[in-house]
Amino acid sequence: MAHLQESAVRKISEICDRYKNERTPLIMILSDIQNEYGYIPLEVQEIVSAKTGISVAEIYGVVTFYSFFSLKPNGKYVIGCCLGTACYVKGAQQIIDKFSEMLGIKPGETTDDGMFTIDALRCIGACASAPAVTINGKIYAHMSVDRVAGIIDEYRKLGGAE
């Protein structure tokens, strides 16, 4: 989003307008932008600032405080490895380590081809399916280290990032 397209600028303004009547809408605006574009770069924060009158410094402070917001785009497939306690005591660390190792990235990073991001999650509430992994919302229950390679292949076959 280095050079913001006009349509994106319009969309962001529209998102800001959605919450015109709310008292303190910043986080709601940012959540919608995050959901729409997958990240909130500085240029976008500047537009939000111009629309809402909140300083960029404050917006940046909020964006960097909450783990849900990111400054950089995520991969096409976000591999969320649950590291909640229930998953952890059943070996979730080995699962996330295996994903890291096979993709050559650390949790929080994205592969160079833009395909995968690994996310360490804090309990997705699927404790009965521990250890659990979600990929773009789909839950993989009772994960084991030996399934990791197959799952990555499955998504590689599904198609590349634009």
Place this chain on the structure above:
Amino acid sequence: MMIKTREELEAKIQKCTAELNSKFDGSDGKRYIMLCGGTGCIASNTMGIMERFEALIAEHGLGDKVGVRKVGCFGMCSQGPFVRIYPEDTLYRLVKVEDVEEIFNSDILNGKIVDRLLYEDPETGKKIAKQDEIPFYKKQKRVALHGCGVINPESLDEALGCGGYQGLLNALKMDPADVVQLILDSGLRGRGGGGFPTGRKWKFAYDQKSDQKYVVCNGDEGDPGAFMDRSVLEDNPLAVIEGMVIAGYAIGASEGYFYVRAEYPTAVMRLRNAIKLAEETGLLGDNILGSGFSFRANVRLGAGAFVCGEETALLNSIQGQRGMPRPRPPFPAVKGLWDKPTIVNNVETLATVPYILREGLDKFIQYGTEKSKGTKVFALGGKVKNVGLVEIPMGTTLRELIYDIGGGIPNGKKFKAIQTGGPSGGCLTEEYLDEPIDFDNLVAKGSMMGSGGAIVMDEDNCMVDVAKFYMEFICDESCGKCTPCRIGTKRMLEILTKITEGKATMKDLDTLEELGKACKSNSLCALGQTSANPIISTITHFKDEYIAHIVDKKCPAKVCKSLIKYTIDPDKCRKCSLCAKHCPVGAITGEVKKTPFEIDSAKCIKCGSCIAYCKSGAITKE
């Protein structure tokens, strides 16, 4: 359709109750197939099961004889997906799409129970057809979870048919001060972890004079490994809304905010839907039921910050700021949201309120202990057979929770500890199993009840590693505002890491305790104040394990990577090369069919791939 008066609501409740009952007792001449729509079951394809049933019903033209209902979580997640058939009340478990046809042909068409899909009592081997007779459910009592797993969470009529809004009806007949008094008398204490008496909190807010007050529902549920609040919001959102409206009426607030984790999309969707239903019928909005009392509810989403579960941080987050706590006093009840008197209550607390108003004081206080009344919901997880969501009367013992309800430890392993209270809590061991669970007793024993996470650990879990796990979490989530928490947790994590790598000395243990004390007495909020609890309780109960790591450089549970070694038994090795193929770092060498394979420990990263792939059990870690 608007419900304008109390009389109209009463009539509607009666009608809905009869309607809902008919779906259980067969009085509408239909049989019902009820499916669990909890996260666990959905992940194991409840939707596929539902579609198959619907297709078969259509194929046989039985649409007016057999209905399908998807409701909330049944709780016994490890045995899902579930199918429950009414009016006979037969429960099938571990159902797969492939089983649907058999259930349909045998049970639905011919009234013959499919034995092989019934729950089997592991002790006696006896098949059990009715849910309530399964040991997992026998010791439970549903108060906060009332209606969960029974009603369709997206239907107002079903909520009304299951006791919903009877509590508000009763409240509106009372003076607000009397509602506050009733909650005081009930002894209800906050279910969010702190255990502060709800009535006292309400009284503070009631006593404030202000043009505007707020009720805030804390649905941030940060404890990793807990999903009680998510289940309540997903399975009976109207009960929480009703609780909030009652709270608003009692303290004189006209507006409320639900603060829910963004990680719970289904809960958010159901909650929003429930608010819309309540608004459309006048159960939220102006002049509710002609009482003159008005109340509006809003939803705000969290954005992934554990500390926002702390009430002052939460209020800052609603106000669009970084979610950092501030010193108290002033307490939110005096100066809260936008500086107005505000009560912050947990989801489960608010869900319990309608029960008290509907069923009355005596019925509520018959459960529990002297200072902890009522019931508590737990998310039972980890190394226990029956993983799931349970609600037990306070005073139930840990043993009953783990063994009678949880079914004990799977795979013949030995129980080691139960962790409650999440990152602020502690572990209790075998010798404490007969302790009753309530707020004060668990604190007295060096742990805490917390918000309801209950993780069972067995002999394969390393307690130092567990302490490190919690400290990593806290260190990550420390907001950075106060120095003791920001730096203290980092230093404690460094020491724990040293211990798990076999690089620590006994003196480090003293430093850990010292740091823990410093955080406890100097941090701004409970996040830092309680951050050392998991360390202190594991040192208390498992000092041997710490010493093994520090002095012997051994991890007795064989978890800590730096202290274990993988080896291949040459006699057992079938020389197949599978392990070498899957070793990500090329640490395994050998010749197929000729020489046994060997692991180069200098290269090995202890990922466990080889063990996972070895078919002959030749690889061990020690």
